[in-house]
């Protein structure tokens with residue numbers, strides 16, 4: 243076996259062993275989602291204070307949340323910079339510049355790729371640093387641009403993307419960062435924790451400066467590969483660190499101990515926009531189907547499996 247092939251196999255084995263991933267399908271594309279207690283890498287904040295330590299600005303939107311109106315979800319997370327003080331934007335990992343785009347409108351941005359398995363990260367509404375060009379190596383202490391004065395207020399639109407320009411989750415990279423709500427503000431519905439049969443999960447209320455609408459979480463499930471049932475509604479709880487919804491799978495389903503329950507969750511925003519769905523464990527940049535539409539199409543969203551205790 244060649245050294246190269248051995249190396250590739252080793253990397254594959256390490257990837258399989260190091261992350262609990264689920265493959266999810268959309269109608270057109272696949273992606274990986276990491277869940278559970280693992281995280282891919284600890285990212286730095288794109289803002290630093292004058293002493294060089296990370297500064298965590300307010301999250302003023304949530305990743306992939308529906309907008310109140312319009313036909314697209316908000317494909318990224320908006321980060322405030324605490325006013326005018328910290329205007330410099332840094333690379334959050336060591337990487338290389340793959341795009342440095344200046345438009346006259348708000349779409350000015352820099353995109354950086356990373357060798358550590360992180361997706362591409364796009365830094366939008368910034369002016370790229372003088373001389374910054376595609377192919378340049380940037381360290382995590384490199385200033386890649388400065389916040390622009392922007393119609394919607396100075397902020398960094400911060401988005402993780404795969405190579406085909408689809409938006410992925412930033413959450414795994416920030417799941418231990420208290421200042422950003424342990425990463426849960428980086429997504430719309432994410433993070434799962436089981437305590438026996440009780441499931442906890444985080445979903446935002448869509449009040450990240452965009453909408454004051456409420457959200458409900460519906461669980462669809464099947465017992466021992468039987469017919470799909472639901473929805474059952476999760477309960478909103480007083481947020482405990484980063485969880486704000488819960489349901490007991492045994493009580494919900496009536497399944498006996500030892501039964502296998504497959505389930506997925508739809509977070510539904512009470513708004514009139516075209517896109518108001520978030521699905522867990524899978525994720526679409528623009529959730530294309532309601533659970534009812536999935537079932538009418540004879541398709542099943544990616545689901546999570548749990549043995550009832």
Ligand SMILES: [Zn+2]
Pocket residue numbers: 303316318319320398399400
């Ligand atoms: Zn934004």
